[in-house]
Amino acid sequence: MDIEELKNRIIEILKEQGFEINPHLKPKECSKTAYQKIQQKARLEQIALHKKFLSSSIKKVKKFCRNGNEIIPERISLELREVQPDSFEEILFKWWNLIWWSIPYQRSIGRQMRFLLWDKTHDAPFGLILLQSPILKMSARDKYLGIPRDELDIWVNKSLYAQRVGALPPYNELLGGKMVALALTCNEIREAYKRKYSNYATLLKKRQLEPELLFITTTSAFGESSIYNRLKYNEEVVAEFLGYTKGSGTFHIPESLYKELLAFLESKGIDISRGCEHGPSRKLRLISLGLRYLGIADFVYHGIKRGVYLFPLAKNLKKVINEGESPIWVDRPFNKLVDYWKERWAIPRSKRVLKWKEFDCNKFFEEIEKMLEEV
Numbered sequence: 001m002d003i004e005e006l007k008n009r010i011i012e013i014l015k016e017q018g019f020e021i022n023p024h025l026k027p028k029e030c031s032k033t034a035y036q037k038i039q040q041k042a043r044l045e046q047i048a049l050h051k052k053f054l055s056s057s058i059k060k061v062k063k064f065c066r067n068g069n070e071i072i073p074e075r076i077s078l079e080l081r082e083v084q085p086d087s088f089e090e091i092l093f094k095w096w097n098l099i100w101w102s103i104p105y106q107r108s109i110g111r112q113m114r115f116l117l118w119d120k121t122h123d124a125p126f127g128l129i130l131l132q133s134p135i136l137k138m139s140a141r142d143k144y145l146g147i148p149r150d151e152l153d154i155w156v157n158k159s160l161y162a163q164r165v166g167a168l169p170p171y172n173e174l175l176g177g178k179m180v181a182l183a184l185t186c187n188e189i190r191e192a193y194k195r196k197y198s199n200y201a202t203l204l205k206k207r208q209l210e211p212e213l214l215f216i217t218t219t220s221a222f223g224e225s226s227i228y229n230r231l232k233y234n235e236e237v238v239a240e241f242l243g244y245t246k247g248s249g250t251f252h253i254p255e256s257l258y259k260e261l262l263a264f265l266e267s268k269g270i271d272i273s274r275g276c277e278h279g280p281s282r283k284l285r286l287i288s289l290g291l292r293y294l295g296i297a298d299f300v301y302h303g304i305k306r307g308v309y310l311f312p313l314a315k316n317l318k319k320v321i322n323e324g325e326s327p328i329w330v331d332r333p334f335n336k337l338v339d340y341w342k343e344r345w346a347i348p349r350s351k352r353v354l355k356w357k358e359f360d361c362n363k364f365f366e367e368i369e370k371m372l373e374e375v
Helices: 003-017 032-049 051-063 088-099 139-145 149-156 176-183 187-196 255-267 282-293 317-323 334-352 361-374
Strands: 019-021 025-027 078-082 112-119 124-132 159-167 215-219 240-244 307-312
Touching (some): 003 032, 003 255, 025 032, 032 051, 051 361, 078 187, 088 112, 112 176, 112 187, 124 176, 139 240, 139 317, 255 282
Parallel strands (some): 159 215
Antiparallel strands (some): 112 124, 124 159
């Protein structure tokens, strides 16, 4: 495929997804529905790539799904399970991660930790947390924390990025997303990180670091987040809004186009090797380079700005980074967060809004099976 042909193909696909080009890339509409439509192609592409797994696992997943009217909010009892390779939890985690969210599935990079929140009373998965290495440079984060440029890799490697944070049905209608977000700051995740990365050295500079998880960052799906905004625990601010992303990224470039861009770059003699050793921004850098060669460098900016949120795990985070203080850790046992969430959000919501009772497992899985037949 020559340059003009590939360039025109990219433009055509972006227009199909809901972008207008004049001459820069911009969503035709600025609404949540429009943004979801833009991401639908990439989402369905990932579902198609994992169709065999999704279809073969559906019975096992359905067995642990509950109708809304089966849930007794007052009796919800959660535990935090770290997802291990080749485990039952991994199957459930992967299945829901691919199916439930409008933002397309992305393969994790670098350091990774996965957690499943499980409702012991109703024997059902409640929500997912997927943590991974953050990108090295994030202006809103770096400016807010005052991270010195020559120490950026140190502090970024003492943090994680929450790629997936959310509640599953029917718990999402009980403001379960608030609970999953609270869990990002629980003692158990910080302790699990310390165990897993006790001998960790940074990939790029091979620095040996203390296994301290100082903070977690995440971005909302679209604009600011109703889940993270005003999120508090006993009057303590849990999530701090730092500003917006610049509206760049890779989700709007489907996997098929990405592979074509890689083949194009390789034909130019450019090294397209990927992997942890190249850092978490490798895909973005390769796409950016390919688009630049095609004369459409600005297409790396999709124009969908997302809210950037910081979850500090140390009360004196800025002083740890800038003044060398020892961390004063936030103390939030998981079970205490569960109790707080139930009293503050779940039980009042269950009485005020009854939509959670309407979730029907059979209907949901029938729709998923139909979708899998069509992709």
